[in-house]
Amino acid sequence: MTQLRVVIGLLGLDQHEIGARIVAALLRDAGVEVIYAGKFNTPEALVNVSVQEGADIIGISAHSWEYLAHIPDLLARLRKAELATPVVVGGSVITPTDQQTLLGWGVADVFGPDTDSSTIVPRIRALNPSSSFPR
Amino acid sequence: MMCDEFGANDPRSLAVVIASHTSGRALTAQQPVNNVVRGAVQAMALVMAGVQAIEISAFDEAYRIPSAEAHLVGLRTQQILELETDVADTLDPLGGSFLIERMTDELERGIRELVAEIENRGDPGAQCDAGVFSRMFADAMIRSDRDLSSGRNKQVGVNVHRVAPEEDRLLREVVESRDCEWRYRIDRTTQYKRERPADVIDSALQALGIAASDRACNLMPPIIDAMARGVTVGEIADVLRASYGARFAGGPK
Numbered sequence: 075m076t077q078l079r080v081v082i083g084l085l086g087l088d089q090h091e092i093g094a095r096i097v098a099a100l101l102r103d104a105g106v107e108v109i110y111a112g113k114f115n116t117p118e119a120l121v122n123v124s125v126q127e128g129a130d131i132i133g134i135s136a137h138s139w140e141y142l143a144h145i146p147d148l149l150a151r152l153r154k155a156e157l158a159t160p161v162v163v164g165g166s167v168i169t170p171t172d173q174q175t176l177l178g179w180g181v182a183d184v185f186g187p188d189t190d191s192s193t194i195v196p197r198i199r200a201l202n203p204s205s206s207f208p209r
Numbered sequence: 210m211m212c213d214e215f216g217a218n219d220p221r222s223l224a225v226v227i228a229s230h231t232s233g234r235a236l237t238a239q240q241p242v243n244n245v246v247r248g249a250v251q252a253m254a255l256v257m258a259g260v261q262a263i264e265i266s267a268f269d270e271a272y273r274i275p276s277a278e279a280h281l282v283g284l285r286t287q288q289i290l291e292l293e294t295d296v297a298d299t300l301d302p303l304g305g306s307f308l309i310e311r312m313t314d315e316l317e318r319g320i321r322e323l324v325a326e327i328e329n330r331g332d333p334g335a336q337c338d339a340g341v342f343s344r345m346f347a348d349a350m351i352r353s354d355r356d357l358s359s360g361r362n363k364q365v366g367v368n369v370h371r372v373a374p375e376e377d378r379l380l381r382e383v384v385e386s387r388d389c390e391w392r393y394r395i396d397r398t399t400q401y402k403r404e405r406p407a408d409v410i411d412s413a414l415q416a417l418g419i420a421a422s423d424r425a426c427n428l429m430p431p432i433i434d435a436m437a438r439g440v441t442v443g444e445i446a447d448v449l450r451a452s453y454g455a456r457f458a459g460g461p462k
Contacts, residue, residue, distance in 0.1 A: 187237070
């Protein structure tokens with residue numbers, strides 16, 4: 075089995091990095107290869123990183139509402155590049171309503187403030203890259 | 210420390226002035242009304258500790274840029290402490306309690322040990338560049354998350370005394386409402402940029418670019434000049450990023 079490769083990053087001016095770091099550490103401890111893109115990414119930059127690194131999954135940490143403007147852009151860029159890389163979004167600001175919106179946009183999984191952090195790794199592993207093509 | 214280590218003479222330099230903000234990390238997305246209570250308890254502790262300035266984190270901070278309503282609750286909490294209790298009238302309401310003093314001593318010892326450890330490692334600036342401090346901070350956060358997931362630390366509404374999401378309605382409307390301020394800002398900035406004389410802006414940015422390419426040059430005058438001509442902070446940052454690279458933008462290198 076090849077090692078799962080996950081790009082983790084923040085979009086726009088959101089600088090609340092701790093959640094991303096915690097999730098990166100959780101994934102690393104579970105044997106997942108994390109490509110940590112850090113903060114202040116544009117959707118374009120994150121798509122480029124995931125292409126260059128051959129990422130299986132893109133993980134976005136969102137602790138500012140900006141993500142609502144950036145995620146559709148990111149998904150559109152993936153579609154345009156004909157990439158089926160599943161996108162997951164996690165963060166404290168994600169309300170139950172946002173969760174539904176994100177899933178409707180084609181985000182593969184959403185981790186809100188209620189998510190038990192021990193479920194994150196199995197849920198990310200369960201994503202099948204080929205079945206989660208963003209609509 | 211100020212006297213012995215830094216040779217301070219002016220008594221004002223020896224005075225401890227503490228401005229404090231209650232912890233945003235203690236606030237939860239679950240049962241947001243509990244955050245009002247957390248703010249009050251923490252603010253009370255700050256008053257008893259004798260700090261000079263307090264700001265209470267807004268109860269909706271877990272979800273949003275704080276609303277005016279939540280800020281007002283924070284302010285009212287302080288006013289209640291000030292006017293409806295006498296706790297602020299006494300210099301040291303805890304009166305040298307053995308327990309508090311002992312905990313303070315322990316904290317002080319811990320701080321001194323850590324400072325010594327950092328100083329032993331050499332130049333703090335170099336350590337900062339190497340990401341030592343941000344790693345220290347992130348490690349503490351990871352530890353605290355693990356203590357929470359394992360149940361070692363308890364947080365009401367998060368890992369104990371939870372309620373079903375559909376029952377968690379109190380103050381929900383406030384914490385989840387959004388004013389989409391950024392859309393208005395984008396429109397306003399776009400409009401503003403359209404109305405400026407392009408050549409004036411271009412020449413100011415160009416001058417800043419030339420100054421930034423000279424590492425010895427003081428950037429303040431060209432920045433002030435650019436601002437006076439109507440250049441935006443974003444445009445200035447673009448020029449500086451182009452010149453210096455965005456090294457501040459990553460995590461630790």
